[in-house]
Amino acid sequence: MKNIFYAASILVMSCSSANAQKQPLYKNKDAPVEKRIDDLIGQMTLEEKIMQMNQWTYGKNANPNNIGEHMKAVKPEIGSLLYRSTNPEYRNQIQKKAVNETRLGIPIIFGFDAIHGYKTIFPIPLAQACSWNTDLVKQSSAITAKESWLSGLDWTFSPMVDVARDARWGRISEGYGEDTYANSAFGVAAIQGYQGHNLKDKYTIAASLKHYIGYSMSEGGRDYHYSDISQQTLWETFLPPFEAGIKAGAATVMSGFNDISGVPASANHYTLTEILKKKWGHDGFVISDWGSVKNLVVQGVAKDTKEAAEKALLAGVEMDMVDNIYMDYLPELVASGKIKIQTIDEAVKRILRVKMNLGLFENPYVDVISEKDRYLLPDYLKVAEELAQESMVLLKNENQVLPITSKYKSIAAIGPMVKDSVHIMGFWEGMGDPKDVNTIFDGLTKEFGDQLKINYALGCDFEGEDRSGFAKAVEVANQSDIILVFLGEKRNWSGENGSRSTIALPKIQEDLVEELSKTGKRVILLLSSGRPLELIRLNKMADAILEIWQPGTMAGAAVSGILSGRHNPSGKLSATFPQTTGQIPIYYNMRQSARPEAGHYQDIPRDALYWFGHGFSYSKFEYGNIKLSNNKFRKNEKIVAEIEITNKGTVDGKEAVLWYIYDPVANISRPMKELKFFEKKLIIAGKKEIYRFEINPEKDLTYVDSNGDKHLESGDFYIIVGNKKTKFELND
Numbered sequence: 243m244k245n246i247f248y249a250a251s252i253l254v255m256s257c258s259s260a261n262a263q264k265q266p267l268y269k270n271k272d273a274p275v276e277k278r279i280d281d282l283i284g285q286m287t288l289e290e291k292i293m294q295m296n297q298w299t300y301g302k303n304a305n306p307n308n309i310g311e312h313m314k315a316v317k318p319e320i321g322s323l324l325y326r327s328t329n330p331e332y333r334n335q336i337q338k339k340a341v342n343e344t345r346l347g348i349p350i351i352f353g354f355d356a357i358h359g360y361k362t363i364f365p366i367p368l369a370q371a372c373s374w375n376t377d378l379v380k381q382s383s384a385i386t387a388k389e390s391w392l393s394g395l396d397w398t399f400s401p402m403v404d405v406a407r408d409a410r411w412g413r414i415s416e417g418y419g420e421d422t423y424a425n426s427a428f429g430v431a432a433i434q435g436y437q438g439h440n441l442k443d444k445y446t447i448a449a450s451l452k453h454y455i456g457y458s459m460s461e462g463g464r465d466y467h468y469s470d471i472s473q474q475t476l477w478e479t480f481l482p483p484f485e486a487g488i489k490a491g492a493a494t495v496m497s498g499f500n501d502i503s504g505v506p507a508s509a510n511h512y513t514l515t516e517i518l519k520k521k522w523g524h525d526g527f528v529i530s531d532w533g534s535v536k537n538l539v540v541q542g543v544a545k546d547t548k549e550a551a552e553k554a555l556l557a558g559v560e561m562d563m564v565d566n567i568y569m570d571y572l573p574e575l576v577a578s579g580k581i582k583i584q585t586i587d588e589a590v591k592r593i594l595r596v597k598m599n600l601g602l603f604e605n606p607y608v609d610v611i612s613e614k615d616r617y618l619l620p621d622y623l624k625v626a627e628e629l630a631q632e633s634m635v636l637l638k639n640e641n642q643v644l645p646i647t648s649k650y651k652s653i654a655a656i657g658p659m660v661k662d663s664v665h666i667m668g669f670w671e672g673m674g675d676p677k678d679v680n681t682i683f684d685g686l687t688k689e690f691g692d693q694l695k696i697n698y699a700l701g702c703d704f705e706g707e708d709r710s711g712f713a714k715a716v717e718v719a720n721q722s723d724i725i726l727v728f729l730g731e732k733r734n735w736s737g738e739n740g741s742r743s744t745i746a747l748p749k750i751q752e753d754l755v756e757e758l759s760k761t762g763k764r765v766i767l768l769l770s771s772g773r774p775l776e777l778i779r780l781n782k783m784a785d786a787i788l789e790i791w792q793p794g795t796m797a798g799a800a801v802s803g804i805l806s807g808r809h810n811p812s813g814k815l816s817a818t819f820p821q822t823t824g825q826i827p828i829y830y831n832m833r834q835s836a837r838p839e840a841g842h843y844q845d846i847p848r849d850a851l852y853w854f855g856h857g858f859s860y861s862k863f864e865y866g867n868i869k870l871s872n873n874k875f876r877k878n879e880k881i882v883a884e885i886e887i888t889n890k891g892t893v894d895g896k897e898a899v900l901w902y903i904y905d906p907v908a909n910i911s912r913p914m915k916e917l918k919f920f921e922k923k924l925i926i927a928g929k930k931e932i933y934r935f936e937i938n939p940e941k942d943l944t945y946v947d948s949n950g951d952k953h954l955e956s957g958d959f960y961i962i963v964g965n966k967k968t969k970f971e972l973n974d
Contacts, residue, residue: 266281266282266285267281268281268282268285268603269347269603271603271604275595275598275599278598278603279591279594279595279598280591282346282348282594283587283590283591283594285346286346286590288573288576288583288586289319289573290319290345290346290348291586291587291590292568292569292572292573292586293317293319293320293321293569294319294321294348294590294593294594295321295555295560295561295562295568295572295586295589295590295593296320296321296322296561296562296566296568296569297320297321297322297323297324297353297529297561297562297563297564298316298320298322298323298324298564298566299323299324299326299564300316300323300324300325300326300327300336301324301325301326301327316336316339318336318339318340318343318344318350319340319344319348320340320350321350321351321561321593322350322351322352322353322397322529322561323336323350323351323352323353324353324354324563324564325352325353325354325394325395326354327393327394328361328393328394328613328673329393329394330392330393330394330608330609330610331610332394333352333393333394333395333608334394334607334608334610336350337349337350337352337606337607338606338607340606341606348594348597349597349602349603349606351396351397351448351593351596351597351600351602352394352395352396352397353395353396353397353398353399353450354390354395354397354398354399354672355398355399355400355670355672356386356387356389356390356395356398356400356447356672357398357399357400357402357416357670357672358370358382358386358400358668358670358671358672358794359382359385359386359389359626359671359672359674359794359795360386360389360390360393360395360617360672360673360674361389361393361616361617361618361672361673361674361675361678362385362386362389362617362618362619362622362623362626362674362794362795363626363667363668363671363672363674363679363794363795364382364385364386364625364626364629364630364794364795365629365630365633365668365791365792365793365794366415366416366668366669366670366772366791366792366794367401367402367415367416367417367418367428367432368414368415368416368417368418368419368772368773368791368816368817369630369633369634369791369792369793369813369816370382370418370428370629370633371418371419371424371425371428371816372419372632372633372634372635372791372813372814372815372816372857373629373632373633373812373813373922374632374812374813374814374898374900374920374922375629375632375898375922376427376428376430376431377431378625378628378629378632379428379431379432379435379629380431380432380434380435381435381625381629382435382625382626382629383400383401383431383432383433383434383435383436384435384436384438384445385435385622385625386398386435386436386672387435387436387437387438387445387446387447388445389616389617389622390447391444391445391446391447391608392445392608392609392611392616393608393616393673394608395447396447396448396600396602397447397448397450397493397494398436398447398448398449398450399450399452399496400432400436400449400450400452401417401418401428401429401432401433401449401451401452401487402416402417402452402453403417403418403425403426403428403429403451403452403483403484403486403487404416404417404425404452404453404455404456404457404458404480405417405419405420405421405422405425405458405479405480405483406419406420406458406817407420407458407817407826407827407828407829408458408459408460408462408463408826408827409463409745409773409774409775409817409820409823409826410462410463410464410741410742410743410744410745410773410823410826411458411460411463411464411465411741412463412465412669412735412736412737412738412739412740412741412742412772412773413457413458413465413736413737413738413740414458414736414772414773414774414817415668415669415736415737415740415772415773415792416669416670416737416738417458418816419815419816419817419854420816420817420818420829420830420854421816421830421831421854421917422478422479422480422482422483422916422917423482423916423917423918423919424816424917424920425483426482426483426486426487427486427920429451429483429486429487429490430486430487430490432449433449433451433487433490433491433492434490436448436449437449437491437492437493441493441599441600441601442599442600442601442604442605444609446600448493448494448526448596448599448600449487449492449493449494450492450493450494450495450496450529451484451487451488451492451494451495451496452495452496452498452531453496453497453498453499453500453507453531454484454495454496454497454498454507454513454514454518454528455476455480455481455484455498455502455507455513456469456471456476456480456498456500456502456507457469457498457499457500457507458480459471459480459500460500462741463741463742463826464741465499465738465739465740465741466499466500466537466739467500467501468500468501469500469501469502469503470503471502471503472503472948473948473949474910474947474948476502476948477946477947477948477949477950478945478946481517481950484518485522488518488522488523488524489522492524492526493526493596493599493600494526494527494528494529494596495518495524495526495527495528495529496528496529496530496531497510497514497528497529497530497531497534497554497559498531498534499531499533499534499537501541501543505543506534506537506538506541506543507534508530508531508534508535508537508538508554508557508559509538509543509544509550509553509554509557509559510557511556511557511558514528514557514558514559515557515558517950518558519558521950525592525595526592526595526596527560527561527589527592527593527595527596528558528559528560528561529559529560529561529562529563530554530559530561530562530563530565531563532563532564533563533564533565534554534563535547535550535551535554535559535562535563535565535567535568536550536565536567537550538550538553538554547565547567547570547571548567548570548571548574548575550567551567551568551570551571551572551575552571552575552580552581554567555568555572555581555585555589556581556585560589560590560592560593561589561593572586618678618795623795623796626794626795626796627796627799627800627803630790630793630794630796630797630799630800631800631801631803631804631809631811632812632813632896633791633793633813634788634789634790634791634793634800634801634804634811634813635788635789635811635813635814635815635856635857636786636787636788636804636811636813636857636858636859637777637787637788637789637819637852637856637857637858638781638784638785638786638787638858639785639786639858640785640786641785642860643724643764643766643785643786644766644786644788644804644805644807644860645804645805645806645807645860646690646724646805646806646807647807648693649723650694650723650724651694651695651723652694652695652696652697652721652722652723653686653690653694653695653696653697653722653723653724653725653726654697654698654699654715654718654719654721654722654724654725654726654763655682655683655686655696655697655698655699655726655728656698656699656700656701656715656718656719656725656726656727656728656754656758657700657701657702657727657728657729657751657754657768658700658701658702658703658704658728658729658730658751659682659728659729659730659768659770660681660682660683660686660698660700660728661681661682661683661698661700662681662682662770663676663677663679663681664676664733665704665730665731665732665733665770665792666679666681666682666770666792666793666794666797667679667733667792667794667795668733668736668737668772668791668792668794669733669734669736669737669738669740669772669792670737670738671733671794674794674795678795679794679795679797679798680795680796680797680798680799681797681798682728682768682797682798682801682802683696683698683798684798685797685798685799685800685801685802685803686798686801686802686805688798688799688802689799689802689803689805689806689808690802690806694723695722697718697721697722698718699711699714699715699717699718699719700714700715701714701715701727701754701758702715702750702751702753702754703750704730704731704732704748704751705732705748705750706748706750707750708750709750709753712753712754712757715754715757715758716757716758716760716761719758719761719763720761720763722763723763724763724764724766725758725761725763725764725765725766726766726768726805727754727755727758727765727766727767727768727784728768728770729747729751729754729755729767729768729769729770730747730769730770730771731747731770731771731772731773731792733772733792735772736771736772736773736792737772740772743823744776744823745773745774745775745776745820745823745826746775746776746779746822746823747769747775747776747780752779752780755767755780755783755784756783759783759784764785764786765783765784765785765786766784766785766786766787766788766805767780767783767784767786767787767788768787768788768790768801769787769788769789769790770790770791770792770793770797771789771791771792772791772792773817774815774817774818774819774820775789775819776819776820776821776822776823777819777851777852778821778822778846778851781851788801788804788805788811789813789815807860807893810859810860810861810893810894810895810896811857811858811859811860812857812859812895812896812897812898812922813857814855814856814857814898814900815852815853815854815855815856815857816854817829817854818830818850818852818853818854819850819851819852819853819856820850820851821846821847821849821850821851822846824843824846825843825846825850828850829854830853830854830855830915831854831913831914831915831916831917832913832914833911833912833913833914834911834914855900859891859895859896859897860891860893860895861889861890861891861893861894861895861897861925861927862889862890862891863887863888863889863890863891863895863897863925864887864888864890865885865886865887865963865964865965865966866885866886866887866888866966867885867966867968868883868884868885868961868963868966868967868968869883869884869885870882870883870884870961870968870970871883872970873968873969873970873971874970874971874973875939875970875971875972875973876972876973876974877939877940877954877956877972877973877974878939879939880936880937880938880939881936881937881970882934882935882936882937883901883934883935883936883937883961883963883968884932884933884934884935885899885932885933885963885966886930886931886932886933887899887925887930887931887932887933888925888929888930889925889926889927889928889929889930890928891927892927893927894924894925894926894927895924895925895927896922896923896924896925897922897923897925897931898920898921898922899920899921899922899923899933899963899964900917900919900920900963901917901918901919901920901921901935901961901962901963902915902916902917902918902961902962902963903915903916903918903937903942903943903959903960903961903962904916904959904960904961904962905943905945905955905957905959906958906959906960907957907958908945908953908955908957909953909955910945910947910953912945915960915962918935918937918942919935919942921933921934921935933963935961937961939954939972940952940954943959943972954972955972956972956973956974957971957972958970958971958972959971959972
C-alpha cells in the first residue's frame, strides 16, 4: 500500500512539473520582471509588437477638441484603450478576450483623463495648488484612483506639471500655476496618490506626467502653437517638475503638441531620449498626446504620416494615441530598414514593463461593485469640501466685511453661478454629473436658511447683452442687507482649446456689478474661474473678493462655509492676477530689469493686482523675525531657518508659509526670488507656531545652466518670508 501512495505522489509531482514547464516564463509572477519581459518579447511576432504600441478609444468621446475619430471595433491584441465608460463589467469582458482569446494573452491597459476627480470632482489643479496642502492633494488623487479603478481604469493622464505664466492659455487651469517648485511638489503628491505604495495594489492607477515639454509656452497663450524656449529656460523652469515626477516613480509620460524651438515635442530626441531616458533613467513609456504624431506633418517636420511615425518613434514616443499611424506604417518602416527591430523591441519592453508593474498579467480584472459603493462616499465628499475651501483665496476683505455675521437679516444671492451645476466643475470634469453637485444655492440654503433670508436673482447670463434681469437683481439687492454676486467663466472658457485674448469677464457681468454697487450696499464678489482674471474694474466696486475657482462637487458647502466663517480661508495664489491682460507675462520670480525704475507700461500701475502667494485669512497672523542657526556656513553644511508666527486673531486659522531664496549675484542672473519650500499649519487663536526650513546648499542654492549642469557659487544669499528678509553667507 505504501508503494502505491509513493507511486501516486511521484505521478502528481511529475504532472505538476510538466505543467510548470508548459507555463511560459513571462506568466510566472515570481520570476524577475526583466526576464519575463525578455521571454515574452522573444515569442511575439512583429504584428503583435506593433499592436502593443497603439491606443484606440472605447466609448463616447468626452473631449470636444478630439473630433474626427470614431471608436474602432476592439481588437483584443491592442496595447491600450481610452476607456470612456463607467462600466467595469464591459472592461472585464474586453480584457477577458485579450487574456483568453489571443495567442499570448497580453492584457490591455485602460486609460482615461481623470484630471481632478472621476465621479467625486475636486477643484481644478490650479486651485489645488492654492491650498498649499500636498496631503489633501495626495488624498484627492488616491480617491480619484479608487473610483477610476473600480470603473475599469488602470491609468490616468495626470498630473500636468507645465509651469504656466500666461493666463490667456486655457490649460493653465490644469496645472499647478506659475512656479517651478510648486508644480514639482504638487505633481509628486498627485503621483503618490494615484500610484500608492505599490502599483500592483488594488485601487492604484498609473500616472502620466504631461505635457512633455514646454507646452504652456505656446505663443500668446494660443493652444497648440509654437513654443520658443531657450535652453536656459527649459532646464531652469520647465524640466524640474518632470524630473521630480520621474524620481517619484511616474509610470508614464505624455509628449506634447507644441513645437519646441523648431523641434516638436513628439519628435524631440533630445528631450524624450537624451534627457528623459538616458539622463533621468525613466524605464516606463511615453505616449503621444491625441494626434500629436499626425500633427508632425502639419508642423512641417514630416512630409507624410509615414515619416511622422518614423520620427516620433525614433525620438522616443513608444505609444501612439489614436492616430493609428504606428499600425499603418511601422511594418513597412521595419521592412525597409528605416526602423530597426531592436527599436521596436525596446518600445514594447517599456510598455510591457508598465503592465507588469501594474500586476495586469496576474490580476487583469477589476472588482465589480455597485455604483453606490464606488462613488461619492461620505469620506470622499469630506475631502472634496476640505480641499475646495482650502483652495479658495480671499483676495480682498475691506473692513472685515466677511465673514457674514448675525447682524445681517437677509442676503442677496445674485449671478449666473448661484444655481449652476455644470460650469462650477470646470474643464476635464471626468465622469462628474451635474446632478451630484452641491450648488452654491444649495450651500447657502443649508448654511444660512434658518438664520437669515436669502433673496435670489439671476441678474444676467455669463455672456451676451441681455440686461433685462438687472432690474430684478437691483430690486433683490435693495431688499437685502448685503449683496453676494457670483460671477465667472463657463467650463470651456478654460481648459484645452480655451485660449482667450482677454482674461477679463464679459462686460455684461461687470455691468451687473456696477448696477448693484449703485445701491450703496456692501458688495461681496465671488469668482469662479479656470484662470487668473483681470479685475482692475471689478476690484474697485467690491468690498470683498473671494476667488473660488472651479471647486467641483462640494462647491456650495465650501463657499458657504467660508462666507459664514465655519471655514477660515487659507488659500494663497498659485498664479499672479495682473492689473490687465496687457501686463502678461507677469509672474513673481521675474529677473531684475536693467532699469528697475523705468520700462514699465505707462498707462497702468507697474505692480500686479494680486501677486503669487497673496491671500487673506479671518485670523491675523503676525510674523516674527527670521532666525538662522548660522548666518555663515560652507557648501557641505546645512543651516536651519526658523520663523515664529502668532495668531493675533480671535479664530483658529491655517497659515501657509512660503520660503524664498534670492541670490543677488551669480554668473547667470537669478530671479528676484525663488520659492524653495512651503509648509502649512493650523495656529490656534492666541497661540504661536514655529515654521522651519532646512537649507541644503546642493538643493536650495544651486542653479542650472543651459546644459542642465548644476552650479553652486559662494557669496551672499537672502531668505525671504512674507515681508521679512535676512542675509546669510555661503563659503567654499
